Amino acid sequence: MPDAEITFTLNRRKLKARKDESVLGAALRAGVHIPHFCYHKNLSVVGQCRACLVEIVDLGNGNGLPKLQPSCAMKAGEGMVVESANARVKEAQETVFEFLLKNHPLDCPVCDQGGECPLQDQTMAFGKAISRTHELRRLYPEKEISPYIKPQMNRCVHCTRCVRFSGEIDGGGEFGWAGRGDRTEVGIFQDLPLTSIVSGNVIDICPVGALTDNKYRFTARVWEMKDVEGPCTHCSVGCSQRVWNRENEIMRVTAGENVEVNDTWICDVARWGWSGAGSKERIDGPMIREGGELRSAGWDEALSLVASRLDGIRSESGGTALAGLGGARSTNEAAYQFGALFRSVLGTNNIDCRVHPRDTAQTEAQREGLGAAGGFGSLTGLAEARAILLVGSDPFEEHPILALQVRKAHRAGASIVSLHPRRIDLRILGRMHHLNPLPCEEARALTALARTLLDAGAAPRGDGAGDYQKALAGADTDALCRESGINAGGLAAAAGALRPEEGGVAVVVGPGIGDEAAAAEAVNIALMLGAEILFASGAPNLQGALDMGLHPGFLPGGGDAASDAARQAVAGVWGREAPASSCLGTDAILEAAAGGEIRGLYLFGCDPLAEHPNGDLARRALDRAEFVVVHASHRSAGREFADVVLPAPTLYEEEGTVTNMERRVQRLRRSVKPDGPEVREASRVIAELARLMERPLKAQGAAAIQAEVRLLAEDYAPAFGRMPEGGARLGRVPVGACRAVEHALVSAPVDGLQLILAPTIWLSGALIASAHHLSGKPGAALRLSPTDAGRLGVAEGMEVGVELGGETIHLPARVDESLPVGVAQAPEALPGALLNRGGAVIRVSPAEKETVGA
Amino acid sequence: MSIERFPHSAKEESFEFAPEVRAEFDRIVEKYPVKRSALIPALQLAQKQNGYISSAVMQHVAGIFDISAMDVWGVVSFYSMLKTHPIGEYHFQLCSNLSCNLLGSGALLRRIEERLGIRAGETRADGKFSLERVECLGACGGGPCVQINVDYFECATPEMIDGIISALEKGEYVPPVGADEVAPPPAAAAEAAAAGDGTANVAGKAEG
Amino acid sequence: MNLRLDALVTEKIVSARFGDAGAADIGGYEASGGYRAIRKIFGQTGPKDVIEIVKASGLRGRGGAGFPCGLKWSFVPDMDGPKYLAVNADEGEPGTFKDRELMLRDPHQLIEGILIACYAVGIEKAYIFIRGEFDAPARSVNKALAEAYEAGYIGENILGSGFSCDIYTHMGAGAYICGEETGLLESLEGKRGHPRLKPPFPAIVGLYGRPTVVNNVETLSNLSHIIERGADWYAGIGIDEKNTGTRMYCVSGHVEKPGLYELPLGLTLEEIVDGHCGGMRGGKALKAVIPGGASAPVLTTKEIREDKIRMDFDALARAGSMGGSGGVIVMDETTCMVQAAQRLALFYEEESCGQCSVCREGTGWVAGIFSRLENGRGVPDDLGTLESIDVNMRGNTICVLSDACAMMFGAFVKKFRSEFEAHIEGGRCPLGSPYPA
Numbered sequence A: 001m002p003d004a005e006i007t008f009t010l011n012r013r014k015l016k017a018r019k020d021e022s023v024l025g026a027a028l029r030a031g032v033h034i035p036h037f038c039y040h041k042n043l044s045v046v047g048q049c050r051a052c053l054v055e056i057v058d059l060g061n062g063n064g065l066p067k068l069q070p071s072c073a074m075k076a077g078e079g080m081v082v083e084s085a086n087a088r089v090k091e092a093q094e095t096v097f098e099f100l101l102k103n104h105p106l107d108c109p110v111c112d113q114g115g116e117c118p119l120q121d122q123t124m125a126f127g128k129a130i131s132r133t134h135e136l137r138r139l140y141p142e143k144e145i146s147p148y149i150k151p152q153m154n155r156c157v158h159c160t161r162c163v164r165f166s167g168e169i170d171g172g173g174e175f176g177w178a179g180r181g182d183r184t185e186v187g188i189f190q191d192l193p194l195t196s197i198v199s200g201n202v203i204d205i206c207p208v209g210a211l212t213d214n215k216y217r218f219t220a221r222v223w224e225m226k227d228v229e230g231p232c233t234h235c236s237v238g239c240s241q242r243v244w245n246r247e248n249e250i251m252r253v254t255a256g257e258n259v260e261v262n263d264t265w266i267c268d269v270a271r272w273g274w275s276g277a278g279s280k281e282r283i284d285g286p287m288i289r290e291g292g293e294l295r296s297a298g299w300d301e302a303l304s305l306v307a308s309r310l311d312g313i314r315s316e317s318g319g320t321a322l323a324g325l326g327g328a329r330s331t332n333e334a335a336y337q338f339g340a341l342f343r344s345v346l347g348t349n350n351i352d353c354r355v356h357p358r359d360t361a362q363t364e365a366q367r368e369g370l371g372a373a374g375g376f377g378s379l380t381g382l383a384e385a386r387a388i389l390l391v392g393s394d395p396f397e398e399h400p401i402l403a404l405q406v407r408k409a410h411r412a413g414a415s416i417v418s419l420h421p422r423r424i425d426l427r428i429l430g431r432m433h434h435l436n437p438l439p440c441e442e443a444r445a446l447t448a449l450a451r452t453l454l455d456a457g458a459a460p461r462g463d464g465a466g467d468y469q470k471a472l473a474g475a476d477t478d479a480l481c482r483e484s485g486i487n488a489g490g491l492a493a494a495a496g497a498l499r500p501e502e503g504g505v506a507v508v509v510g511p512g513i514g515d516e517a518a519a520a521e522a523v524n525i526a527l528m529l530g531a532e533i534l535f536a537s538g539a540p541n542l543q544g545a546l547d548m549g550l551h552p553g554f555l556p557g558g559g560d561a562a563s564d565a566a567r568q569a570v571a572g573v574w575g576r577e578a579p580a581s582s583c584l585g586t587d588a589i590l591e592a593a594a595g596g597e598i599r600g601l602y603l604f605g606c607d608p609l610a611e612h613p614n615g616d617l618a619r620r621a622l623d624r625a626e627f628v629v630v631h632a633s634h635r636s637a638g639r640e641f642a643d644v645v646l647p648a649p650t651l652y653e654e655e656g657t658v659t660n661m662e663r664r665v666q667r668l669r670r671s672v673k674p675d676g677p678e679v680r681e682a683s684r685v686i687a688e689l690a691r692l693m694e695r696p697l698k699a700q701g702a703a704a705i706q707a708e709v710r711l712l713a714e715d716y717a718p719a720f721g722r723m724p725e726g727g728a729r730l731g732r733v734p735v736g737a738c739r740a741v742e743h744a745l746v747s748a749p750v751d752g753l754q755l756i757l758a759p760t761i762w763l764s765g766a767l768i769a770s771a772h773h774l775s776g777k778p779g780a781a782l783r784l785s786p787t788d789a790g791r792l793g794v795a796e797g798m799e800v801g802v803e804l805g806g807e808t809i810h811l812p813a814r815v816d817e818s819l820p821v822g823v824a825q826a827p828e829a830l831p832g833a834l835l836n837r838g839g840a841v842i843r844v845s846p847a848e849k850e851t852v853g854a
Numbered sequence B: 001m002s003i004e005r006f007p008h009s010a011k012e013e014s015f016e017f018a019p020e021v022r023a024e025f026d027r028i029v030e031k032y033p034v035k036r037s038a039l040i041p042a043l044q045l046a047q048k049q050n051g052y053i054s055s056a057v058m059q060h061v062a063g064i065f066d067i068s069a070m071d072v073w074g075v076v077s078f079y080s081m082l083k084t085h086p087i088g089e090y091h092f093q094l095c096s097n098l099s100c101n102l103l104g105s106g107a108l109l110r111r112i113e114e115r116l117g118i119r120a121g122e123t124r125a126d127g128k129f130s131l132e133r134v135e136c137l138g139a140c141g142g143g144p145c146v147q148i149n150v151d152y153f154e155c156a157t158p159e160m161i162d163g164i165i166s167a168l169e170k171g172e173y174v175p176p177v178g179a180d181e182v183a184p185p186p187a188a189a190a191e192a193a194a195a196g197d198g199t200a201n202v203a204g205k206a207e208g
Numbered sequence C: 001m002n003l004r005l006d007a008l009v010t011e012k013i014v015s016a017r018f019g020d021a022g023a024a025d026i027g028g029y030e031a032s033g034g035y036r037a038i039r040k041i042f043g044q045t046g047p048k049d050v051i052e053i054v055k056a057s058g059l060r061g062r063g064g065a066g067f068p069c070g071l072k073w074s075f076v077p078d079m080d081g082p083k084y085l086a087v088n089a090d091e092g093e094p095g096t097f098k099d100r101e102l103m104l105r106d107p108h109q110l111i112e113g114i115l116i117a118c119y120a121v122g123i124e125k126a127y128i129f130i131r132g133e134f135d136a137p138a139r140s141v142n143k144a145l146a147e148a149y150e151a152g153y154i155g156e157n158i159l160g161s162g163f164s165c166d167i168y169t170h171m172g173a174g175a176y177i178c179g180e181e182t183g184l185l186e187s188l189e190g191k192r193g194h195p196r197l198k199p200p201f202p203a204i205v206g207l208y209g210r211p212t213v214v215n216n217v218e219t220l221s222n223l224s225h226i227i228e229r230g231a232d233w234y235a236g237i238g239i240d241e242k243n244t245g246t247r248m249y250c251v252s253g254h255v256e257k258p259g260l261y262e263l264p265l266g267l268t269l270e271e272i273v274d275g276h277c278g279g280m281r282g283g284k285a286l287k288a289v290i291p292g293g294a295s296a297p298v299l300t301t302k303e304i305r306e307d308k309i310r311m312d313f314d315a316l317a318r319a320g321s322m323g324g325s326g327g328v329i330v331m332d333e334t335t336c337m338v339q340a341a342q343r344l345a346l347f348y349e350e351e352s353c354g355q356c357s358v359c360r361e362g363t364g365w366v367a368g369i370f371s372r373l374e375n376g377r378g379v380p381d382d383l384g385t386l387e388s389i390d391v392n393m394r395g396n397t398i399c400v401l402s403d404a405c406a407m408m409f410g411a412f413v414k415k416f417r418s419e420f421e422a423h424i425e426g427g428r429c430p431l432g433s434p435y436p437a
């Protein structure tokens, strides 16, 4: 908005400032350095450090200000004349540095911040060199605050950035300051553990070496490392991160900046999850099963075996006897090649990146209601929304930086409505509405909400609008509330908060939504509200993989596999026919494999055994399939069924692009070379297989693949052209159509606890599971309400037996007020997959104490 | 320079408002359009009930206000009257600021320390007395001033303190003149003024 | 400028009832003319006119800054929604003890003043922020509030005027900085008492983000009299039109009769010390006086005895000091100036809120230097260092506590430099630290 810009003069230079921008903010953007400590562009302004004092020579009205002003708190005004480097200002700045150094230890040689410390740098530039201090320096008692953050509070300059981050951005308020005067001390409440999942950001924003990365400490100096900026690939938000390496070894990860995605924040999984890339669980070379055992093999041998067996099955039973699963944890380029291998080389549409059925349910709802896979909302839109409806989404657990965007909207005044069995915690007070349906009853609750919104004036849209409206009008809100277990008063309040007449709503559908009816109803509501809708998927590159065609019914670019025209278009690019037959999705593939119709299975960066809720089906499928290829970076349970194991790089080691939940395509740059000489780029391995089958893929290498994708998925063209910094978001106009949903039968009252399975970023995938830096984070536990805990005689931390279908596993109990009575929660993807069935009824009892022989 | 430790409780302890205290708190909350304003009153009530503000008190209060325990600790540690350690049944606060100092608060401090057998900042082992040096109590005209619990003892002399402590040791408490009446009757005021206790030297009145 | 000296009548205004029996009770207050001022204006005089009266009276704030009271009120925007009055009864400035007596002895006078202020500015809720240690004054005010509610002077539709107002007390918890008006508001909001960045000023964005007036107890206690007897009457007391009315001088230290003296603005300090306070204790010689609370730069015998400094806002400002809170601390020849400065430096170190680098580190640094000096461990550089810290601590912080500290020690170092040098040269306090802490 150029009209909102003003012009002012800084040090005789004309600068532009945005409306309401501070002198400091505008100066820093223009590359004029004014010293500062407490100011941080993404935190509130407090003007406490006084390092940024400037002289206001003219306010723009002919008058100056007698006192120096903190430029962080001084709004730039039209015609203002400011001096930040004259003698008077320099003197004041030097003063501030002298005061700050009064109690700051002179331990730069052993301080981790050395080389990237504004106090060190700015003191050199501005401060007085000699110390006039004869007093002892302040010493704070040493204390631990977390396994991740090492406090050295004697170095603290009390800028309170950590305190503000914790209160404003994270919301937990776990950092604070105590005492007053020169005894003021920054820290956390010692009797409680630091629970924030974004805690590590305080390390980045601490301007000195007071809060340091415990994992990185003493391992390297900043000038010895190179850093590579790009998207994080641990979840589908795709925050910008900087991966710092030295001699092909990752030393640390810090936050990058992307104002449209993550501002300057990343979560702790991003910051320390990289440690999984170098873990012992890495698959470091190809392996072949021989005599029931996996043995090491060379690439040639392994690839030939894969090529000959897959091609053999194809010629014996046709492409329909083959299936490929996975690809949502790889680059777009590798995903594209994976699809091309199955469709054009092996002649089958049995390919699916949606290993978890919720992803299938959600994409089907998207396809029906929005005309394509994926939503059409943006993270910026979310942060700027007036009201947000979260459906089956628990952002702090699943997509921590998404949680920060929701909180940002809330800070700006947005109301938040959450529909989730649990009272999710966004660390906000007020303007938050909770609708807590019973497990698997989200659809009915959403229909009740839709009906309430209809009454409030929201209008269905799209083709089936009339039918939908009729169906809704027939819905009995009271009965729906009763059956789904939500509170009718709460429902009215929530609908009121969404205020359909005002617009500006954003809807987020999270991985907690597992049935298509619920996903479809969420789409209906978004359409009725004219809201942006985002699907926050569990798998990091699910959207990209879908766009690349890893879906049985969608070709790359979204063309329908059943459409001749679409197939011809693809065939034209591939130079080979695209198959028309057999479009099996994950569940059908697993069933077919378990039934013997599918003989060959290729698992690319996925493990249905760990990821699919029906672990039993997955086990039968893998067991029965004649030939199973596991192509992955890390060992996981499925490996025991593999006939060939192919090592894959992690995304720290790959080049290419990924697409986040808002369809932002970002470039991934290799930070380090793969761990071990035997690990090869995934897309090349796939291409090599095609070559061995003597039907080579046309595109070789990232550039050629991207050129092909551009032909098929036109909207990817800008992203693959000159990609802007921060990536290119591919917008989409929904082909919206509301349609009535069918509800499942009303479930009978249960005897026992109903289980909800919570996707958690902590436990998402083998790489993170093996990230030893994250071992200090809380592990898997069974959470249950205080009432149930009391009734069952279970106390916090006690080991409980969880019985399901005759089998029992043991987990520590957590008493959690956010759970309703009768509902328990366990993390998804628990080892053994026994518990992987959401909505199941479990029995919990205090575990028998094993008596240890005296 | 001593820096107060962040709260750390080794032992399990718990705290909850007694019903009548909770009721009083509920009345106080009504005074403010924003609940948080009642935080310091809540801490004052908790301190009254519990004797001091323990880690458990802070966590309980944090729960009531839906704020972090650290936030509460930040507030508690800012204010000198909120105590994070047990204090004595009789808490002596001796003003050490300039006016009282000029009138002998230093000597008084040593006398009190001697009599109580504790140093400033300490609590006697039997929990009966604690002593603290404080900044200006706002009674400079009657310096040196000692505050014992809520009462101000002005123009304090070592002898006067001796008497007070002896009485307290015996379980007798003699509040200062006028502590219970809102304003002393004129005669008492004049008398006090004549005695030079400085409480009522209001111009005109004191001059006769 | 002595034109108006005849106007220096020695009439008591806010302390007039101090000796009266029952003055603190509603009956006694009413009997001596109380609650007549609000009857006079409520429903009769427009709020804007009340502001004009107060402006015309020349009443200046008695809390420290001496800001014209009516002018401050007129900054409050005329807008819908709640506005607040925060009564500053935190009385923490060393040497000051007047608000305590005003609350203890004449609480209804304060309440009536609050009602007038609220009426003038259109405020319906007032909080009296009482320093936590002031138990007896708080009890007195609470009792008076209960009586006034009972009598219908507070609450809904007061005296049928259509004006409603609630008044509450709020106890502080021990922090000098909560006397600073925005620190007070933060504390009243249940937070650490950190002064706020200004602008915006409280009149625009104050308590709970709403327009707020902050006034001192003594300032407000004057209002009923101004309303009743008129702006001209009030403006006629005092030395000139900018220094009107009386002040409650809180005299402490080495005088024969320390105590609270309500005197017209414009007497000389000498008149107050020698005349009203009975002279120096034990006939000792006067050495120095702090004229307006700890932050007011110290005055020397010469300034007092030869220059005959007057105790009004402007005369003190011209002399490089200030009227501040009215706390007059008198020191005789037995006092060590280094020690006195050290005592006050420790106070600022203790009471800095700690948010501004300059103040947090500066107050500690200064206290450390003074302690070394007094203990005979000073070094020759120290005075130069102090002089530069003095400059550096001024004008560069969020509130003026930092400036106050600098003004305090700067004056001590400048005016009594030889004493400081003697400490450094002799390696000990020449007077033997006469008043040990």
Ligand SMILES: Cc1cc2nc3c(=O)[nH]c(=O)nc-3n(C[C@H](O)[C@H](O)[C@H](O)COP(=O)(O)O)c2cc1C
Binding pocket: C060, C061, C062, C063, C064, C065, C066, C067, C069, C088, C089, C090, C091, C092, C093, C176, C177, C178, C179, C180, C181, C182, C214, C215, C216, C217, C219, C220, C399, C400, C401, C404
């Ligand atoms: C550090 C500091 C402490 C203060 N303490 C008090 C105080 O205890 N009482 C008071 O009335 N004003 C105090 N003030 C002045 C107030 O900020 C404010 O100016 C005053 O309450 C306004 O009321 P008035 O205009 O009626 O004087 C203090 C100011 C500062 C900077």
Ligand code: SF4
Binding pocket: C177, C194, C195, C351, C352, C353, C354, C355, C356, C357, C359, C360, C397, C398, C399, C400, C401, C402, C403
């Ligand atoms: S000047 Fe001192 S007391 Fe005032 S806000 Fe800054 S740190 Fe706090």
Ligand code: FES
Binding pocket: A035, A036, A037, A038, A039, A046, A047, A048, A049, A050, A051, A052, A053, A070, A071, A072, A073
């Ligand atoms: S950056 Fe402006 S005061 Fe700290």
